Amino acid sequence: MALMKCGWLWRKSSVLRRWKRSWFDLWMDGNLVFYQDETRRDYEDRIRLKYKCANVKAGSECTGVEPPDGISSHCLVIIYMKNGSTLILCADSEDEALCTSTTLMMITITQFHWTATMRSTSVQDILVIAMEQLQACPTWLCSSSPAACWEGR
Template sequence: MALVKSGMLWRQSTILKRWKKNWFDLWLDGILVYYEDENHRQLEDSIHLRINCINIKAGYECIEGLPPEQSSRECMIIIYLRDGSKLALCADSSDDALAWKLAFLETKYSPVTQYDPADDHYQTVAPNAFNTIYVNPRNCGYPQSGSGMTHVWVHENPFYNTGGQIALGMLAGAVTGTVLRSLMWSPCWL
């Protein structure tokens, strides 16, 4: 997918309501990904705007919440999500906030198409294009492919990697349980 807009924005945390800077990437298929910094090392979260976003407000439309101390209300952006939560953001200027809002709306409402070289036309990609399988019985312009060969494309979400995290969490829980169990019962055996 193509990158629509990227840059630093202030984001209000959900629990402590503190403002911190994050690097945001907005992709053409409507996925908003934000990282701890511009190096893309630590993924904070990703939101699929086409599926989860209800409304987007910017500038003086944002009557809820307060912007960071160094910014004004006209720099704020609030994304209201389907689960009832909201993502409060703040840009460096009012023009930047308006540009982000327009980019959010464009990716939310514009269909994403993918070029099919075999038929020389564009096909619409599903809203959640990851883990989608496309089967094409044509040779797709590859001369080495036979006429009866079927091509299969699988699009996977590059940010979906929870298997290792779950296994590590289970291991940490087992070790913690063993240590606590030994500490709790050791005074009884003395």
């Protein structure tokens, strides 16, 4: 399976509501995996977005959440789950938040429409727009490339 994006994100815990910085891998199959660091030795959590994600919001759409100290609220990304829970994330920059949220949305759209008729113009248009937005991001994918993120696995 293809690695779509990886890097550092702040993640707000659901119990103590504290921010914790974690390394993440976002896979094309919709798996979002968190680790303690970029070595990927200490697995923390895996979320199957393919089955659980209902919506993704980013930046100014994320209201009522305080980002970590020293980081703009425009760096926030919220994943709304089908069960009503939320996963609150924060990138280190607005560009990285945009790229992360766009990649999450693209994966969600792809997974949702995968079984739909791929000949549908509207589905194809959505995927083309998502790909154009991803390629326009200045920090497209990982800081270097998916292959660099995969090294050391």
